[in-house]
Amino acid sequence: MRLAQILWPIFLLMAGNAVAQESASDVAGLGGCAISAWSTDKDRSGLNVRAGPGIAYPVIGRLPPPQQLDGEEYATEVNIVGSKDGWFRINSATTNNYGDADAEVVFEGDGWVSGRFLGRSVEGQYLYGAPSRHAPVIFDFHDWPGDRKGADYFSLERLLSCKGWWVEVEGTFLGKHLRGWTDDTCGSQVTTCP
Incomplete structure (x- = not known):
């Protein structure tokens, strides 16, 4: 067996690990946090949730705009686990009118929203x-x-x-x-x- 045939799979494995480590370091390099916030986006189509931290990433979901109930406005709330370049990584979002109904999960998974549309x-x-x-x-x-x-x-x-x-x-x-x-x-x- 030639040396190249032996080393090629090892090279591919190392390259794959390097890409995985780079992706992990991108995630590890985030400002890791454990906070919540609410959407301030008034757009009727909702707040875009993107696949990564920036507008170049595809939209993978939308968070509902604020809801009116008995003269009060209730915005969608997000659970934030990290941040990068003014974007915030979320792992869930809920709507809640704080009345009789329970909170409703409107997004679950890994997504990113702009800090321009978040409030605390x-x-x-x-x-x-x-x-x-x-x-x-x-x-x-x-x-x-x-x-x-x-x-x-x-x-x-x-x-x-x-x-x-x-x-x-x-x-x-x-x-x-x-x-x-x-x-x-x-x-x-x-x-x-x-």
């Missing part, structure tokens, strides 16, 4: 420069002139990244553009978190 409420006092309480504080919501203080006045425009419970957010606070990390956010659209 920011409840903490500080935004940090990195996902750590040891990182520099880049903004203090309570250190502001006048009576309007606190994260209640922060208007979230997009989620950018996540790591564990930490979320990188972008938005405005009384006209000031802000971008930073916080571990004090809430994924509930109907109440504040403890």
Whole structure:
């Protein structure tokens, strides 16, 4: 048997492993997290769920737009497990009107949604420069002139990244553009978190 015939299957196996490792490292290189959020997309056709983190990937599902019930609006909620380049990897999505009916699963599996269309409420006092309480504080919501203080006045425009419970957010606070990390956010659209 020639050496090439022996080495070729080994080469193919190694190449396949390299591709698998590259794909795994793409996944491993994600900002891994365990948070939830809700869709802010008002498009009547729903929020696109894509096969990967970007618009070049095919649409593999759509999350329903917000539903109206008794004068209240309830958005689709997603379970987020990672992020990459402003896109968030989800493994499920549900609709829930918080009334008598149970939550309905509307997406299950591996998909990606844009952070431009995801919401969480920011409840903490500080935004940090990195996902750590040891990182520099880049903004203090309570250190502001006048009576309007606190994260209640922060208007979230997009989620950018996540790591564990930490979320990188972008938005405005009384006209000031802000971008930073916080571990004090809430994924509930109907109440504040403890």
